[in-house]
Amino acid sequence: MTSARALVAAQSAHFASLDPLLPPAAEPPMDGHVLTAALADGTRVAGVVSHQRFEPHSTTRLWSAAEVWEMVPLVGGSQGMDALLTRLRRHLDAQDVGEDTACVVHWPSRDVKAARAFLDHGLVPLSVLAVRLGTPDRQLSRTLAIRRATSNDLETVLQLSLAELEFSSYVGSTVVRPGAAAVKRRALAERLEKASPIWLAERDGIAVALAECAIVSSEPGSMAATRLPPGRWGYVNCVSVLPDARGSGIGRQLLAHAHQELHRMGTVGTYLYYNPPNPLSSVFWPRQGYRPLWTVWEVRPASALR
Structure with a gap:
């Protein structure tokens, strides 16, 4: 010992x-x-x-x-x-x-x-x-509407989440298994019912992007404390932009909004997991101020x- x-x-x-x-x-x-x-x-x-x-x-x-x-x-x-x-x-x-x-x-x-x-x-x-870490992003000029998702948006949130799941399965540890849609629907329905911090970006009234987030406390005895400094953290679980809408700055606008809202909720910073083999994530996330802390x-x- x-x-x-x-x-x-x-x-x-x-x-x-x-x-x-x-x-x-x-x-x-x-x-x-x-x-x-x-x-x-x-x-x-x-x-x-x-x-x-x-x-x-x-x-x-x-x-x-x-x-x-x-x-x-x-x-x-x-x-x-x-x-x-x-x-x-x-x-x-x-x-x-x-x-x-x-x-x-x-x-x-x-x-x-x-x-x-x-x-x-x-x-x-x-x-x-x-x-x-640090302060929220500077305010970006908006080309779309961003709003908090509710239980009425379940099917829209699900489709955006499944789009990210499928893409990630080619470049990381994600697996699209039989019944994945049902598993995702159940988990997302619970999160929406609890009013978790989930945002939708809309263009001309149509949802084109999703930011599914959570609040995690890193405190003694918690699993988060083995990975993160102490404090209240924003967890960016999934950011998904529809394929036809990528490359137009939508993801950046949505994430800037999420950062501002999570900071307003008292977080010391945000964290997420991304796949280094992913040619989009490996470029996008460092540009938004993220840097690796742990490698899996x-x-x-x-x-x-x-």
Whole structure:
């Protein structure tokens, strides 16, 4: 236990040296499988592997493999990632690994030395958690009407959300599964009923873009606290612009409005996930002031881990 605490403390110091926005390293889960390895200099590193299966009609299956092995590395300030990934590969050899599976590791985006180990073992940066701090965007000239979505807009919100889901399935971790529309409809209906911060952009009375957001508090003991600095954050879950309306500045106008409204709600900043392989997202989001904080390294199926 003392060794694990020492690794967590060393890893926290390493995170702070990489990026001032990173929270301290979190304690590993208590119910996972423990991996250990010794490095050439005698340093020991560890990792905890959790194994999850997601229900067939859960929203999680729309952006995740059905079965996931996720490793939380404890490497302190060392470069022991390669050794841990080798141990993870051996651990998987003893498992029944199917096709709809993945191995996942969340790791600070600025740790480029660790990135080498991930790439060597076959993991790819399918998504990043990116953050944006500071004041809202300056007021942009409006060419469309923007309003809060209500329960009466469910079908419109659903179609825009499904358009983003389909596009993302080509360039990231998203999967368009049978019944995806029903799963999305159920989740969106609940969010609209609770008056979640969701906005529609309309041109000539027709909805052409969606910004589906939420408010998340990063406080001690919460999952958000393992990824974000303390505070009240705006989460940009989905921004979708109809294909025929892209490239005309609609997404930027809608997002500027969302930023202003989320700031008015008392948020310290906003965050989102985007896919680096996406040729639109990888350009659009940095231009709106977002920068990577965590990278989600993933390999599918899990058996492809080297």
